[in-house]
Amino acid sequence: xxxxxxxxTPYLQATPxxxxxxxxxxxxxxxxxxxxxxxxxxxxMIPGFVTFNYTETLGSWITWKTYGNTxxxxxxxxxxxxxxxxxxxxxxxxxxxxxxxxxxxxxVCTVPFLTSNxxxxxxxxxxxxxxxxxxSGLVGxxxxxxxxxxxxxxxxxxxxxxxxxxxxxxxxPIFNTMMRIxxxxxxxxxxxxxxxxxxxxxxxxPLAKPGIAIGTIFVVTLVMAxxxxxxxxxxxxxxxxxxxxxxxxxxxxYPAAAANAIxxxxxxxxxxxxxxxxxxxxxxx
Amino acid sequence: MSKAAEIDIASVSKIYGKTTAVDAISLxxxxxSYCCLLGPSGxxxxxxxxxxxxxxxxxxxDIVLGKEVVTHLPPxxxxxxxxxxxxxxxxxxxxxxxxxxSLKMAGVDKETRRAKAMDMLKLMQxxxxxxxRPAQLSGGQQQRVALARALITDPEALLLDEPLSAxxxxxxxxxxxxLKKLQKQLGxxxxxxxxxxxxxxxxxxxxxxxxxxxxxxxxxxxxxFERPATAFVARFMxxxxxxxxxxxxxxxSLVTFEVVGGGTFSASGEPKPAGVDVDAAIRTDHVRIGxxxxxxxxxxxxxxxxxxxxxxxxxxIEGAGIAEFTAIIxxxxxxxxxxxxxxxxxxxxxxxxxxxxxxxxx
Numbered sequence: 050x051x052x053x054x055x056x057x058t059p060y061l062q063a064t065p066x067x068x069x070x071x072x073x074x075x076x077x078x079x080x081x082x083x084x085x086x087x088x089x090x091x092x093x094m095i096p097g098f099v100t101f102n103y104t105e106t107l108g109s110w111i112t113w114k115t116y117g118n119t120x121x122x123x124x125x126x127x128x129x130x131x132x133x134x135x136x137x138x139x140x141x142x143x144x145x146x147x148x149x150x151x152x153x154x155x156x157v158c159t160v161p162f163l164t165s166n167x168x169x170x171x172x173x174x175x176x177x178x179x180x181x182x183x184x185s186g187l188v189g190x191x192x193x194x195x196x197x198x199x200x201x202x203x204x205x206x207x208x209x210x211x212x213x214x215x216x217x218x219x220x221x222p223i224f225n226t227m228m229r230i231x232x233x234x235x236x237x238x239x240x241x242x243x244x245x246x247x248x249x250x251x252x253x254x255p256l257a258k259p260g261i262a263i264g265t266i267f268v269v270t271l272v273m274a275x276x277x278x279x280x281x282x283x284x285x286x287x288x289x290x291x292x293x294x295x296x297x298x299x300x301x302x303y304p305a306a307a308a309n310a311i312x313x314x315x316x317x318x319x320x321x322x323x324x325x326x327x328x329x330x331x332x333x334x
Numbered sequence: 335m336s337k338a339a340e341i342d343i344a345s346v347s348k349i350y351g352k353t354t355a356v357d358a359i360s361l362x363x364x365x366x367s368y369c370c371l372l373g374p375s376g377x378x379x380x381x382x383x384x385x386x387x388x389x390x391x392x393x394x395x396d397i398v399l400g401k402e403v404v405t406h407l408p409p410x411x412x413x414x415x416x417x418x419x420x421x422x423x424x425x426x427x428x429x430x431x432x433x434x435x436s437l438k439m440a441g442v443d444k445e446t447r448r449a450k451a452m453d454m455l456k457l458m459q460x461x462x463x464x465x466x467r468p469a470q471l472s473g474g475q476q477q478r479v480a481l482a483r484a485l486i487t488d489p490e491a492l493l494l495d496e497p498l499s500a501x502x503x504x505x506x507x508x509x510x511x512x513l514k515k516l517q518k519q520l521g522x523x524x525x526x527x528x529x530x531x532x533x534x535x536x537x538x539x540x541x542x543x544x545x546x547x548x549x550x551x552x553x554x555x556x557x558x559f560e561r562p563a564t565a566f567v568a569r570f571m572x573x574x575x576x577x578x579x580x581x582x583x584x585x586x587s588l589v590t591f592e593v594v595g596g597g598t599f600s601a602s603g604e605p606k607p608a609g610v611d612v613d614a615a616i617r618t619d620h621v622r623i624g625x626x627x628x629x630x631x632x633x634x635x636x637x638x639x640x641x642x643x644x645x646x647x648x649x650x651i652e653g654a655g656i657a658e659f660t661a662i663i664x665x666x667x668x669x670x671x672x673x674x675x676x677x678x679x680x681x682x683x684x685x686x687x688x689x690x691x692x693x694x695x696x
Contacts (some may be wrong), residue, residue: 242410
């Protein structure tokens with residue numbers, strides 16, 4: 050009896066995680082996969098096994114164009130957030146001397162996250178709008194005589210809002226990696242005659258790569274799955290894969306949306322696998 | 335291989351906010367010598383080394399290397415190279431790139447710097463591991479790579495921050511011998527920070543004993559050991575009993591003093607006025623059991639502890655107002671006339687084994 054209990058203990062300990070992962074990850078994905086092969090009409094889903102959800106999705110040039118657009122957002126947002134994230138993390142990790150001040154400033158970075166994504170996004174509208182702060186300011190100062198149209202409801206607005214929303218996801222892992230860099234390595238580099246830029250390029254950047262990779266995974270997956278930012282900030286003029294799925298769902302085309310979701314999942318998994326092939330993040334975990 | 339430089343530290347201080355880590359020290363380290371900065375943690379030895387290296391700014395004073403004042407030069411422009419305590423090898427680079435790092439920074443082309451780095455690794459007998467990463471090496475191997483990296487710039491002085499502290503005791507002794515050999519071979523100035531007396535004695539041409547940001551004594555190991563300048567040095571180096579008392583009389587280089595509530599002792603030293611506080615050091619290994627022929631060169635005490643150490647036996651004795659007095663006698667002498675804890679034994683020593691210690695005047 051005792052022996053049985055001691056053998057069962059590890060399984061019992063693993064059960065909560067297994068249940069959570071099972072109910073919230075494995076089963077939903079399995080359902081998604083099953084539904085993606087179902088048929089549907091205007092009123093509902095019809096169980097079965099058809100592949101036209103996939104052939105329709107992959108065969109449509111709109112899908113390809115939307116993927117292209119989403120990947121474009123992902124690359125631009127990734128580039129900007131990684132650049133900004135690296136320098137913010139670098140400043141926090143190497144130029145702030147006391148640990149207390151580092152923590153205070155890091156918390157300051159997280160303050161915007163105390164409000165919801167939507168609110169932070171919408172708060173751009175009065176800034177960027179036709180009669181928003183920037184336009185009225187520029188017109189009032191006589192710099193321009195017509196309001197700039199592309200500030201809001203444009204790709205520019207989408208990218209701006211995404212950068213705003215996701216930069217912290219790169220700051221955090223990069224800061225974390227940089228804090229683990231032994232400060233004596235920087236001194237050793239200086240002793241070897243490296244100037245500040247050479248230290249960044251030859252020591253800090255290579256050692257911060259795992260953090261950059263983790264940040265990249267966060268940002269790429271978030272942008273690839275984003276629909277609200279694209280919808281609100283582009284004013285419906287731009288498309289993303291997730292937005293396409295949402296539209297399908299609002300038309301009750303669940304199997305088509307499911308097929309789309311599976312395709313997106315596969316694409317994102319390949320992207321993550323690609324990142325992991327380039328950078329070894331194991332020592333960070 | 336390269337020229338050695340004299341290091342001249344001229345009343346250098348390091349002040350952090352309100353604390354003074356290094357307090358106006360002056361020190362001349364002759365070119366090509368092996369100098370050990372020795373002291374307990376927090377004595378300012380590492381700050382001193384880092385100021386020589388240029389990794390710490392000098393608050394007051396100047397540092398001269400060779401003929402050049404280097405006080406405000408960046409580390410790489412000083413002709414010094416530093417070996418860090420944990421070696422600070424770049425974990426993302428293989429050994430060749432680690433060793434060739436400073437050449438890369440100087441813009442030396444890849445072929446040349448890899449060839450030079452390989453030569454350096456060969457010198458350290460690490461060429462077989464050239465393509466490995468530092469994490470794949472043992473502590474002793476990492477140290478050799480760190481040495482190779484430091485020496486590739488042809489420094490005039492090598493600065494070592496507790497280089498042996500990360501090694502196990504056996505390796506410590508082996509790497510110590512290697513360091514000494516390397517210094518002899520290169521002929522450059524080595525400045526080595528350590529808290530181990532043994533290490534300093536084994537390696538140094540000059541031992542600089544520091545305490546509280548000041549230099550207590552800078553002399554050859556033999557001088558520091560045989561004629562400690564201050565009570566701190568005598569205590570820190572070990573092997574000396576330090577007894578304190580008040581002078582009652584002096585007479586041609588023999589000072590007589592009285593331990594409060596205890597005996598009267600004599601020790602050689604400069605005459606001092608009566609009533610002044612003095613410390614005297616008595617070599618623990620020169621104390622013998624037996625009545626003293628001369629008054630003031632011995633006392634009778636009770637043995638409080640006996641430690642067997644193989645070739646010698648360490649006796650702890652209490653008496654004549656001295657709380658703890660150590661006598662190290664040879665095993666032969668001990669077993670010839672065995673004593674036990676609680677026994678009352680007479681001890682004596684020769685006049686040259688008791689010396690009056692100086693004080694550090696500010």
